[in-house]
Amino acid sequence: MKDEVQSPEERSATLKGMGCSRKRVEDVRFTQGRGNYVDDIKLDGMLTGDFVRSPYAHARVLSIDTEAALAVPGVLAVLTAKDLEPLGLHWMPTLAGDKQMVLADGKVLFQGQEVAYVVATDRYAAADGVAAVEVDYEDLPVVTDPFKAMDPDAPVLREDLAGQTEGAHGPRRHHNHIFTWEQGDKAATEAVLAEADVVAEEMVYYHRTHPMPLETCGCVASMDKVTGKLTLWGTFQAPHAVRTVASLISGIAEHNIRVISPDIGGGFGNKVGVYPGYVCSIVASIVTGKPVKWVESRMDNLMSTAFARDYWMQGKIAATKEGRITGLWCHTTADHGGFDACADPTKFPAGFMNICTGSYDIPVAYLAVDGVYTNKAPGGVAYRCSFRVTEAAYFIERMIEVLAIKLNMDAAELRRINFIRKEQFPYQSALGWEYDSGDYHTAWEKALNAVGYDGLRREQAERLEAFKRGETRKLIGIGLTHFTEIVGAGPVKNCDILGLGMFDSCEIRIHPTGSAIARLGTISQGQGHATTFAQIIASEIGIPADDITLEEGDTDTAPYGLGTYGSRSTPVAGAATAMAARKIRAKAQMIAAYLLEVHDDDVEFDVDRFVVKGAPERFKTMKEIAFASYNQAIPGVEPGLEAVSYYDPPNMTYPFGAYICVMEIDVDTGEHAVRSFYALDDCGTRINPMIIEGQVHGGATEGYAIAMGQEIAYDEMGNHKTATLMDFFVPTAWETPHYTTDFTVTPSPHHPIGAKGVGESPNVGSVPCFSNAVHDAFRPFGLVQSHMPHDHWRIWKIAEDLGLHV
Amino acid sequence: MIPAGFEYHRPADLASAVDILRAHGDEARVVAGGHSLIPMMKLRMADLRHLIDLQAIGALKGITIAEGTATLGAMTTQHELIENADLAAAIPLLREAALQIADPQVRYMGTVGGNVANGDPGNDMPGLMQCLDARFELYGAEGTRQVAARDFYEAAYFTARSDLEILTKILIPVPASGTGYAYAKQKRKIGDYATAAAAVLIGSDGASVAMTNLSDTPVWSEEAGTALASGDIEGCVAAMLAAIDPQEDMRGPIAFKKHVAAVILRRAIDSALSRRA
Amino acid sequence: MSKMHIKFRLNGQEVEGLAEPRMLLIHFLRENLKVTGPHIGCETSHCGACTVDMGGKSVKSCTVFACQADGAEITTIEGLTNPDGTLGVLQEMFREHHGLQCGFCTPGMITRAHRLLQENPTPTEEEVRFGISGNLCRCTGYQNIVKAILAAAEQLNSHKEAAE
Known part of the structure; x- marks a missing residue:
């Protein structure tokens, strides 16, 4: 047989399993206009x-x-x-x-x-x-300002709640108040702030925007x-x-x-x-x-239908004079619009905002979030985001920069000395999370080396001098970000939506001739599940990915699952897929052993077959095993070859990344040009590098839009000012930067295949990176904080306020 | 985003088109490329019962250059204007500006006539035509007449064209060879109207300067042109700043727009000077 | 309003139907002719998901009335597949270079790229980016779309050379 002369590597390549850039099976339909929306x-x-x-x-x-x-x-x-x-x-x-x-x-x-x-x-x-x-x-009377909404004499928006002092998340202290959510140790944090060498304080606003999928x-x-x-x-x-x-x-x-x-046609939380x-x-x-x-x-x-963000985050960060962070304090006012329709796990009314200690080893922290009603649309959805991780990442990555200014330190160095160290994982954060794995220093050094960080700083300094000499009107900004995500919601013990535990599921059936169908509780909106989940199964049980049909989205046929958002498909449904595949593999092992007339323990899995240990010429391929499962009565084994797994993850996964952006800024017009954008992502085990890269490009572009111009804006009468694509900024190919992608691999220790999820990382990481670049350009002139979106007039305003227009 | 009902007409000649206009008065509108009118109809902000499609009228098409004048049929699309090599050689300012209008699809459909006739202060061509001292030919029941672009715009969406006239041609004097030119435009993204845009011509015998989307009409300033012709760039900028009257919108507040108007104008002047032979 | 009889060539075939004058071309294609490749993304002629090729022009069919297209020659994404049912070069290159994710912008994007390459068979990256700037994509960040179009141009040119 030809098959027998193939090496394991050759057989493995035929499977198109995990780690290969398999072309997408969805695309044959989509490129011909044969999608079914x-x-x-x-x-x-x-x-x-x-x-x-x-x-x-x-x-x-x-x-x-x-x-x-x-x-x-x-x-x-x-x-x-x-x-x-x-x-x-x-x-x-x-x-x-x-x-x-x-x-x-x-x-x-x-x-x-x-x-x-x-x-x-x-x-x-x-x-x-x-x-x-x-x-x-x-x-x-209209209320659009969440702070004014809490004035004692503010108009009553929700008359239906009159007299209700208890809300879904605890006491309400005002007629326009929804909830207060507190995490961490307030007293200890305030004590640290009181005694710290240095405290930086700033209001960080992450403005209201919208996911705007094209469909x-x-x-x-x-x-x-x-x-x-x-x-x-x-x-x-x-x-x-x-x-x-x-x-x-x-x-x-x-x-x-x-x-x-x-x-x-795209979801992004909408x-x-x-x-x-x-x-x-x-x-x-x-x-x-x-x-x-x-x-x-x-x-x-x-x-x-929905909005995202709109978090006013008042922050205080304490540090020693050498730059070691000693505490973090945050009070957020969250504008929820007319109804609280945020999409968060029940026990987390502010989502995972308590990941706001980021990538840093911060001994004590305190977070409080007040949800408030205003005359704006309801929503508060996780726009390419695992439940307010975007806001948290933006907050901490701005606070780090603000602290660097206060300490007169390089922001790359400040991050370096505060990163959670590799040996500290699993790491218990001050706000209650257990980070599963990470190697931040390796990623950071790789990123800084890749962009030639020191050289960039020299070039920036030279440009600054030229600017001061009047030879140029363009400044260079270098945006740095190291983000840590929290995705894969989530463990049923603390994650549910309307009482439904946030597990997910996969059911796999192997057909007699050795091909298969898999059904999941998730639903792709462009992520390519039909391609990647088949790759997991291919690697786990040795059936070529091309021989596996994947179905999602029909509740009559698919197993129950909580769906696709919050980068949860790979961490949760991907794990369910691997677990279901492993159940099949275990049964296949029994069948193979029976057919080879040896004990179960005497066969081992080898790419696409079970071989007798020590006698590789004696084997049964998965194809043979599949057929046998349907046509032979194997003692003690039910006919057929199928399995279902409902996977309750033991923990969240914590992807991370290091992003660096170089931006040129025109001081006179507020225009900008992104000269380069480097994105290093660590999403654990990589299932399909091509798709990962595509996710990074797309997420970073959404982040670019948010940071540089996209907003949902209202006037004081509550009139919506950005209701068409004329004013709601969605960049074209012309404005969109070119991206360089890179990676490190730090597998998740608790996920069956070590994968962490990646879809949202680039949105989480790129927004602070672009924003930090804008801030960095003006740092030498004393800019500390300026709110997004950094559209032309707001950048111009920074320069105007700093007296750079003479 | 669904328009109200109307009757559709596709006349084969100008006389028929004007007859339909006369028959229905202000219930009728002509449509060229439709990329200004149809969105307004979809928002139900343009109220009409009769739509007169000009696409079949041959007299409205074509680009000719003769005796120092370029004549553009009103139904010339931006795309056709960009692709016409003779026109690009004669009046390179036109092509430079047209490439900065809208996006490729809109330029295939959008016409020069529609762009200048609509009176939308955001459109680029009106200011451009004022800079070039173009004349617009109007056809109506009383025959044809010409109006200078510099006299055409009265207020936003109000022009010298009567409801019963059709703009048929744009006649543009070809600038003397060696004339410096530039169209500079700041916008938020492709497809956006200008935050500020400037059209500049600098020749041996004079200069002309116009700006777009900084007032409820395009702004051509004789004073600015005179200053520039005498080499007084700051005088030119000052005259233009005195003439514009920008409004706050999502592009930014008034102070920003005024500042940017000056910057963009200076850039256009620099560029035009560098191209002057 | 009474309906009009509308007739044009669509992907090489004569098609006809009745529609109110106010019916937009995109709706006529999608609802009356059941040609659902072109999509509706913004309705204000910004996104380009509804792009079709009409008389050799890339046109946003949400901003054209069906009656205006009477007598026209129209190609949609459905007309860009090879006659033998295999993917056309652009379609194949979009797949090869991961130039799509959710697929919603893809028909308009490929239809636009088709016209771009007809007019400029050897575009630079900058020309491709400018040439597709009337089409929005929310998933890909355009980088792989640009790559796919450049690859398609190269392949089409090498086919042409081989044929000569």
């Missing part, structure tokens, strides 16, 4: 829904007149809160333990809020219907009145959780709901939440007996 779904008799939205940020809804709308040709129904109330669906629970209006119930709390839902034969008739609905509003949110709800079964296709990052939530709030038995996430469009579409399908599609417009998307 929600808006591609067409069903017989399908209707379209569209919303009447509030033009006011805060107003009483006095009346809604639907008569003219109902007279529009093609309009079949107009739903208002009054129609939903008898069903108990005019409000819905949020993921954060609050509740949210599905349709305006007496008042509106943000501009763009859903007021009425028009159902029509097509989107044109629906739009005409929306235009014909007449709503009478009485405007109310907006949408769904198709189809209630089959004959079978009583509801099928819901949608842009859901967590289809199983959506099914459970839909069952709980609608009263439809869970087995009668089938949720399907088809192809998703598609985790449950939105009024989904609820109204379900109700409309029940009422009309027909399938109902709702796909939001881009304006709807930017105005109403």
Whole structure:
């Protein structure tokens, strides 16, 4: 046999398993326009829904007149809160333990809020219907500033909560207050601050932005009145959780709901939440007996479905005069908008903000977060982020720079002397986490050497002198960042969403001829799961990745899982995949031993087969074993070859990275040019280097947008100022920097294959890196802190305030 | 983002187009490339019942250069303008500016006529045409007339064109050979309108300076041109700063825009001077 | 409004249908003709996901009425696959160089790149970046898209040389 002359390395290469840059199986469809996204779904008799939205940020809804709308040709129904109330669906629970209006119930709390839902034969008739609905509003005083929202005489936003002094996360101390969340040792931290050689204090604001996947949110709800079964296709990052939530709030038995996430055109956290469009579409399908599609417009998307960040982080960092950090204090005011719809694990109302000690060995720390209501859209989603890790990383990486200024130290050196050392892992952080593994110093030195750090500093100093001599108007900024992520939520003992433990799952079936299908509880939105998860299975059980079909997103067929966000797919579902594969391998071993007539312990796994120990010429390939499992009665072994694993991770994983950016800044116009961006990521074991690199490029580009111009902005009346792509900054290929990627590998000790996850690292790491570059350019002139986004006029303002325009 | 209903017309000649305009008054609008009008219709901010598509009217197409004048049919797209080598040689300022407008797809559809006729203060071509001292030919029931670009713009979206006229041609005097030129534009990204943009011509017999998106109309300043012609760059900048009236928007506050206007203008002047033969 | 009869060539075939004058070309393609390759990403002609090739131009079909396309010659991503069903060179290079992730921008991006390479068969990296600046991608950071287009240009040129 040809097979026998192949070396193990050759056989291994055929599998396209872990570590190889396998081309993506998804791409054959996508490159031909054969994807199947929600808006591609067409069903017989399908209707379209569209919303009447509030033009006011805060107003009483006095009346809604639907008569003219109902007279529009093609309009079949107009739903208002009054129609939903008898069903108990005019409000819905949020993921954060609050509740949210599905349709305006007496008042509106943000501009763009859903007021009425028009159902029509097509989107044109629906739009005409929306235009014909007449709503009478009485405007109310608007609060857009989270600090003013806490004034004693601030307008009451949530009248429905009147008198409620206890919220989902403890006491409420004001009518616009949601929760206070405290971590760490306040007294010890304040004592350290009081006695420290040096304390740097700064307000660090991470502004409001939006994930803006290229595909907006949408769904198709189809209630089959004959079978009583509801099928819901949608842009859901967590289809199983959506099914459970839909069952709980609608009263439809869970087995009668089938949720399907088809192809998703990017998610980035935008598609985790449950939105009024989904609820109204379900109700409309029940009422009309027909399938109902709702796909939001881009304006709807930017105005109403979610936002991210909006954290005002007041920080104090204490250190010895030599630069050894002795304590960290942070008080955050979190602007949650009109409803608390943040997508965080239940016990973490501020997500994993308590990873804000970052990569540093900080003996004591204290964190408090106050959540506040304002007249802005609800959301607070994890935009390419594991639950506020982005905010935490930005906070600590800015505070390090601020401290470096105070100490008059080089910021690279300050990081170096404060990193958690390799031998300290597993490391217990002052705010309660156990970092699994890391080697920060190695990564840091590799990064500094790769960019020629000392040379860059010399060049920067020369440029500064030339600037002072009037020979140039461009400064150089060198942005440094070393971030530590916390991903893979998470251990069921402390991570759940609405009571659903955050495990994940994989089921693998081997077919008689040796090919396979695997189904997972996650759902790809571009991450390439169909490619990478097959690679894990290929390496674990020796079936070529090309012979493995991968399915996700259909709750009728896939095992239950909590979905894809927070970089959790590889840490959790990837582990479940490896564990399910190992169950199969264990059974395969028994079958192989039986076929080879030796004891189970006398065979060992060798790439794609089990061989008799010491007699490599005697083996059974996985193909042979698969067939045997279906056609031979093996004593003591059930027929078939399949397994399922529900994986509850013992800990989170802690990917990290070192990023360095060099930026040229035009002092006169505020324009910038990114000269180079170096990204070193350590995500543990690398499954597909090509896909990892692609994730880094994409995440860093989202980070570039956020740092350099992207924001969700409101005026004082609560008018949304960035509702189209004219003003909401999404860079084109022209503005986007070129990236150099690099890596180190520090496997996770508790993950079955040592992988940590990477999708979000580049967003977490790049934002402080770009921002630090801007700050660094102006450091010689005394700049300490300036808020993002660093668009042209804000950079210009820095220079103006520093007197650099003469 | 769904427009209200309308009737569609695709006349084959100008007379028919004007007849339709006359028949429906202000309920009718002409559409060229549509990349200004159609987004407004989708937002239901442009209210019309009759849309007159000019694509079939041959008289609105073509680029000719003769007797010191370049004539651009109003339906000339930005892409066609960029690709026309003769025009690029005669008036390189046009190509330099057009390449900074919108993005490739929009330049394939967007027309010079639409860009100048719409009266949108964000558009680049109006200021450019004022700098070049172009004339616009208007066709209406009363026949044709010409209006100087420098007299055309009255306020945002208000121009000297009546609702019953169609802008048919843009006539641009070809600058003397050796004239220095530059179009400098600061914007947040590809596809954005200008934070500030400046068109500059410096010849042996004079200079012309115009700026874009810094007022509710394009700003051409005779005083600025005169100063520049005499070599007084600071006088030119000062005159222009006195003439602009920028508004705060997401691009930045007024003080920033004024500062940037001066910087961009100086850059355009430097560039134009370096190109002057 | 009464519907109009609209007819054009789509990917080499005559197609026709009835549509209100206000129907946008993207909706006519996707809803009436069930050609769902071009996508809707922004509706304000910024993102380019709806890009089709119309009369030799890259056009954002969310900003064209279907009636304006009457009589036109239109190519969508569906028309760029080889007649034998294999991937066209650009499609193959996007796959080879990981020039896509979620796939939502991909049809518009490849359709645009197709026209770019028709007009400029040997672009520089800068020309590619400028040439695709009417198409937004949220996943890839463009770097591998640029790489894919440059690789496709090279391959198309070597095919051409081989043929000569």
